[in-house]
Amino acid sequence: MSTPSSDVVERFIRYVQVDSQSDPHNDAQTPSTHRQFDMANLLADELRALGCEDVAVDDHAYVTASFPASAGAEDLPALGLCAHIDSSSDAPGADVHPHIVHYEGGDLVAGIVDGAPVATSPSDCPDLAQMVGQDIVCSDGTTLLSADDKAGVAEICALLARLGANAALPHPTLKIAFVPDEEIGHGASLLDLERFGAAWCYTVDGEALGEISYECFNAAEVTVDVTGVAIHPGSAKDIMVNAIGVAMEFDRMLPAFERPEHTEGYEGYYHILELNGTASSAHVRYIIRDFDAAGFEERQQVMREAADFLNHRHGAGTVTVTVKPEYRNMAEHLRDCMFLVDHALAANTQAGIEPHVEAIRGGTDGAQLTFRGLPCPNLATGGYQCHSVREFVPVRSLELTVDMLENLVARFAVVQETR
Numbered sequence: 001m002s003t004p005s006s007d008v009v010e011r012f013i014r015y016v017q018v019d020s021q022s023d024p025h026n027d028a029q030t031p032s033t034h035r036q037f038d039m040a041n042l043l044a045d046e047l048r049a050l051g052c053e054d055v056a057v058d059d060h061a062y063v064t065a066s067f068p069a070s071a072g073a074e075d076l077p078a079l080g081l082c083a084h085i086d087s088s089s090d091a092p093g094a095d096v097h098p099h100i101v102h103y104e105g106g107d108l109v110a111g112i113v114d115g116a117p118v119a120t121s122p123s124d125c126p127d128l129a130q131m132v133g134q135d136i137v138c139s140d141g142t143t144l145l146s147a148d149d150k151a152g153v154a155e156i157c158a159l160l161a162r163l164g165a166n167a168a169l170p171h172p173t174l175k176i177a178f179v180p181d182e183e184i185g186h187g188a189s190l191l192d193l194e195r196f197g198a199a200w201c202y203t204v205d206g207e208a209l210g211e212i213s214y215e216c217f218n219a220a221e222v223t224v225d226v227t228g229v230a231i232h233p234g235s236a237k238d239i240m241v242n243a244i245g246v247a248m249e250f251d252r253m254l255p256a257f258e259r260p261e262h263t264e265g266y267e268g269y270y271h272i273l274e275l276n277g278t279a280s281s282a283h284v285r286y287i288i289r290d291f292d293a294a295g296f297e298e299r300q301q302v303m304r305e306a307a308d309f310l311n312h313r314h315g316a317g318t319v320t321v322t323v324k325p326e327y328r329n330m331a332e333h334l335r336d337c338m339f340l341v342d343h344a345l346a347a348n349t350q351a352g353i354e355p356h357v358e359a360i361r362g363g364t365d366g367a368q369l370t371f372r373g374l375p376c377p378n379l380a381t382g383g384y385q386c387h388s389v390r391e392f393v394p395v396r397s398l399e400l401t402v403d404m405l406e407n408l409v410a411r412f413a414v415v416q417e418t419r
Helices: 007-016 036-049 126-130 147-165 243-252 293-314 338-350 365-371 395-410
Strands: 053-057 063-067 079-084 099-102 108-113 116-120 135-138 174-179 200-204 211-213 218-227 269-277 281-290 319-327 392-394
Touching (some): 007 135, 135 395, 243 269, 293 319, 319 365
Antiparallel strands (some): 053 063, 135 392, 218 319
16 A cells, blocks of 8 residues: 555544444444444544544544634634544445555556456546546455545544644634444434534535535435235135235335436435345335425325235235434525535635535435534535445545635634624
């Protein structure tokens, strides 16, 4: 591996080697995995070394800290910066082996696994065409990289290191939050906002460089439980109700072209995550997403009506649908705080980044924080292909994001016009 070229790259490469995957099957407790404390405690030590005050790790692996304001900005409202410490469980996440690839065009090969390249082609990721000649951090192809969201964590910590080394850089008091279990819908839900003390906040948890988001999906997890009637198949006629078969019937009743693989932009979807069971019982887990509140309610109703139809067909109580809300579209509240988006646009432009506002096809801690009363748009980390073994982040993107954050916090070192 090449020698890391900067503080943010060095931090990022260290952080991704700490296993901190969350576990969707243990979401009744926070954190869902004890290993997230390893990341939380490491970061608490680093925040203290960076000059932060009031550094704490609570019983749920939330890391919070305050970074003192520059001279003259002590009485201004505090600004929050938030990222999450957990990694997705959608791909292997332990024993991450990051390395830096000098990209010269064509396929970006993360590694060779079982004799075959794990690669991203320019057709898969058109932005690769802009990265020829750049250094790019990848995993070795056996695991995800964990850029989502350890890139955001590294960028925030690198910003604090820069501010601490140069007292002339202006900024208000910065409130830092590194939170667990974002990938399974908990995220910032237990963050004590009164104690946190920020007037506004940004999450650093996006993807392509320059991306700014103040809109996201409305989201819910839907579980479908099927109770069948099992009997020896030799004497099953007119008696057996195969729970797996009914679960498959349910899935076929959902709109086939409203799945993630067929949608983009502002289009919502139904996404099956898991199906397991026997002829006696089956369990299916979905997520549903929609930017529009009415469309979101309609998706829930479609699933309930599918269950009603199957219960009429196979018997009352055969299919049960349970909806667990996850987050709402933060645009409902952020439209009254567009100065936060304006500052992010200006900070990117000042760093030489071409910014673009994009509705995020996912969710961030910012959605929860915004609905809880802390306005919180989302900023890019510079990463790509998250939740997969092809995940990568260009070195240049990590470094430019720190420049952008420096510009951003400086804009809050003056009295804000919030109208």
